Amino acid sequence: MIRSRLKNLLDHCFQQGVEQNLWSAAAAGLYNLETPKHEGQGDFATNFAMIVAGKERRKPREVAEQLAALLRQDAALLDKVEIAGPGFVNLFVNPAVWSSVLAPIAEQQEHFGLCDIGKGMKVMVEFVSANPTGPLSVGHGRNAILGDxxxxxxxxxxxxxxxxxxxxxxxxxxxxxxxxxxxRYLEKLGLPNEFPEDGYQGGYMYDIAQGMIDEAGDGFKDADVDVFRKRAQEAIFADIDATLKRIGIIFDSYYNEHDLYEKGLIDDVVTTLRAKGLVYEQDGATWFKTTEFGQAQDRVIIKNTGEPTYRLPDIAYHREKFRRGFERMINVFGSDHIATVPDVLAGVEALGFDKTKVQVIMHQFVTLMRGGKQVKMSTRKATFITVDELADEVGIDALRFFFLMRKPDSQLEFDLELAKSQSQENPVYYVQYGHARLCSIERMAVERGVVVPELADVNLDCLRELEEYQLLKTLAAYPSLIADAANDLSPHRIIFFLMDLAGQFHSFYNKHKVMTEDAQLTAARFCLCRGIKTVLANGLGLVGVTAPERM
Structure with a gap:
C-alpha cells in the first residue's frame, strides 16, 4: 500500500545517497517511517536523518536537507517534504494518490489487509485452559476472546x-x-453425606447429580469418588465446550494434563533436572533450583505429600510443545498466573529449550458494572456470572467487542447497560450501524436505478473533500495495522481502528450526500463507500463480530 511505497522510496533514496557518497551504508534498515500524532506534521514522518547523522557524526538537519532533495524527485507520490525539529522529515502524500487504495480493496475484497509476515511459521496459541470444575466465568470469557x-x-x-x-x-x-x-448426589437421595470444606457449591453440581439419579436412581450410592469425578468432569467440560462454540471459538486440539502422568513425562522431567544437578530434596519436598535462572528463591515442584505443584506439569507440558515442532508458543493467562510463569520459563530453559519462543500475554480482571455499580461475584460460592449469562444479556457481538476494548494488561470495566444500548454511545452498535448504513446505500442505489461503472472507469479525482481524504487515508492504513497488530499481539488495535473508521464515515455521511446531481461524483462516492464497507466487514470478522446488513 501507500506506506509500503513510501518505505520503498525511502530505501531507494538511502541507496542513492550511498552511491553518491552522501553517507555510508552503516544505517541501513535502522530508520523507520511513522504516522505523526499531530496534525500538520505530514502524512508520514521519518527519523532517517537523525539515525544516519548519528552513524556519520554529522548534523541531522544537514542530512535531512540531502534526503529531502532526493525525496522531492518523486513528485507523483509526494506533494511536499518538510524538515522539522532536530531533523525529522515530514512527508505529505499527493492527494490524488490516496484514492489508489480503492483498487486493491475492490480486487481483493475479503482478502484485503492480509499479509504473509508469518511465512507459515508454526505457532501455538494456548488459551482458556480452564479447570473443568465449573462453567466459564466472565474472566474466562476475556481470556477466550483475547486468545481467539x-x-x-x-x-x-x-x-x-x-x-x-x-x-x-x-x-x-x-x-x-x-x-x-x-x-450432592447423596444429599438429593436423602442419604448421609459430608460436603468437602472447600468443595464446589454451584447449582450446576445439583444438576449433574440429578442427571445421575434420572439415569440410575440410587445406583451410584456406593460408587467410588472417582466415578463422580469422571461424571462431573465430562458434564462440565461439555458445558464449557458448548459455551465456547456459541461465542465462535473452536479449538484445533486439546491436551490432557492426565496424559503427562500416564506417559511418565512428569517423572522424566524430574529425572532430567536431577541429572543436571537442578533438583534437591529438603523438608520431605523436591525443590527446583530456580535461583540458577535468576529467580529470587528456589521452588517446590513436588510437595512432601508426593503430589506435584502446578509448576511441574506445566514445565512438562511446555517441553511437549517444543517436541511437537512449534516454533513459537503464545500463552494467554489471567494475572493470577504471574507468580508461576517465571518458574515455568526457568524449567523450559533448564531442559535446554529457547524460552524466548514462549510468549505470555497476561490479562487483568473484568469488573461488571450495572447502573454505575459493580456486580459482586465469588467463584468459590458460585455467585459469579457465567459467559453464557453475559451472552444472553448483551449478545455475542457486544460480548466479543467489549472484551477487546482495553489492552490485556488493563483492567476492564464491562458496562452492561452500555453494551445493550442501541445508540452511538455503544461502540459495537456504532460500528455495526456504519456497515448496515453502507449496505442501505447500495440498496437505495438499486431502487433508484443508479448504475455505478467499473472502478477503472470512475473519476476518483472527484474525491476532494477533507472527510473523503481522511477516509481514504484510514483505509490505506488497514494493511499496515494488521501487520503491526499481529506483531504486537494486540487485537484491541483492530477495535480502535474500527471505531475510528466508523466515526469518520458517519461524519462524512452526515455532511455530504452520496447520491448527487453530479454523476461522476456520485460514482466516486459509491466506490468510496464500497471500500469502507469491505474494510469494516473485514475488521469485524477479524475479531469475530458480525457485520449486519440491516439494523
Missing amino acids: SIARLLIAAGYDVTREYYFNDAGRQMRVLGASLQA
Missing part, C-alpha cells in the same frame, strides 16, 4: 496457527470436584 482474536490476527498475517486448550484433569482440585458431586 490473537489466533485470528496471526492467521491473517500468514502464520500456521494451532489453537490449543490445556485440559487440567489431574490433581487435587479434581478429587475435590468428585467429592463435591458425590455429596
Whole structure:
C-alpha cells in the first residue's frame, strides 16, 4: 500500500545517497517511517536523518536537507517534504494518490489487509485452559476472546496457527470436584453425606447429580469418588465446550494434563533436572533450583505429600510443545498466573529449550458494572456470572467487542447497560450501524436505478473533500495495522481502528450526500463507500463480530 511505497522510496533514496557518497551504508534498515500524532506534521514522518547523522557524526538537519532533495524527485507520490525539529522529515502524500487504495480493496475484497509476515511459521496459541470444575466465568470469557482474536490476527498475517486448550484433569482440585458431586448426589437421595470444606457449591453440581439419579436412581450410592469425578468432569467440560462454540471459538486440539502422568513425562522431567544437578530434596519436598535462572528463591515442584505443584506439569507440558515442532508458543493467562510463569520459563530453559519462543500475554480482571455499580461475584460460592449469562444479556457481538476494548494488561470495566444500548454511545452498535448504513446505500442505489461503472472507469479525482481524504487515508492504513497488530499481539488495535473508521464515515455521511446531481461524483462516492464497507466487514470478522446488513 501507500506506506509500503513510501518505505520503498525511502530505501531507494538511502541507496542513492550511498552511491553518491552522501553517507555510508552503516544505517541501513535502522530508520523507520511513522504516522505523526499531530496534525500538520505530514502524512508520514521519518527519523532517517537523525539515525544516519548519528552513524556519520554529522548534523541531522544537514542530512535531512540531502534526503529531502532526493525525496522531492518523486513528485507523483509526494506533494511536499518538510524538515522539522532536530531533523525529522515530514512527508505529505499527493492527494490524488490516496484514492489508489480503492483498487486493491475492490480486487481483493475479503482478502484485503492480509499479509504473509508469518511465512507459515508454526505457532501455538494456548488459551482458556480452564479447570473443568465449573462453567466459564466472565474472566474466562476475556481470556477466550483475547486468545481467539490473537489466533485470528496471526492467521491473517500468514502464520500456521494451532489453537490449543490445556485440559487440567489431574490433581487435587479434581478429587475435590468428585467429592463435591458425590455429596450432592447423596444429599438429593436423602442419604448421609459430608460436603468437602472447600468443595464446589454451584447449582450446576445439583444438576449433574440429578442427571445421575434420572439415569440410575440410587445406583451410584456406593460408587467410588472417582466415578463422580469422571461424571462431573465430562458434564462440565461439555458445558464449557458448548459455551465456547456459541461465542465462535473452536479449538484445533486439546491436551490432557492426565496424559503427562500416564506417559511418565512428569517423572522424566524430574529425572532430567536431577541429572543436571537442578533438583534437591529438603523438608520431605523436591525443590527446583530456580535461583540458577535468576529467580529470587528456589521452588517446590513436588510437595512432601508426593503430589506435584502446578509448576511441574506445566514445565512438562511446555517441553511437549517444543517436541511437537512449534516454533513459537503464545500463552494467554489471567494475572493470577504471574507468580508461576517465571518458574515455568526457568524449567523450559533448564531442559535446554529457547524460552524466548514462549510468549505470555497476561490479562487483568473484568469488573461488571450495572447502573454505575459493580456486580459482586465469588467463584468459590458460585455467585459469579457465567459467559453464557453475559451472552444472553448483551449478545455475542457486544460480548466479543467489549472484551477487546482495553489492552490485556488493563483492567476492564464491562458496562452492561452500555453494551445493550442501541445508540452511538455503544461502540459495537456504532460500528455495526456504519456497515448496515453502507449496505442501505447500495440498496437505495438499486431502487433508484443508479448504475455505478467499473472502478477503472470512475473519476476518483472527484474525491476532494477533507472527510473523503481522511477516509481514504484510514483505509490505506488497514494493511499496515494488521501487520503491526499481529506483531504486537494486540487485537484491541483492530477495535480502535474500527471505531475510528466508523466515526469518520458517519461524519462524512452526515455532511455530504452520496447520491448527487453530479454523476461522476456520485460514482466516486459509491466506490468510496464500497471500500469502507469491505474494510469494516473485514475488521469485524477479524475479531469475530458480525457485520449486519440491516439494523
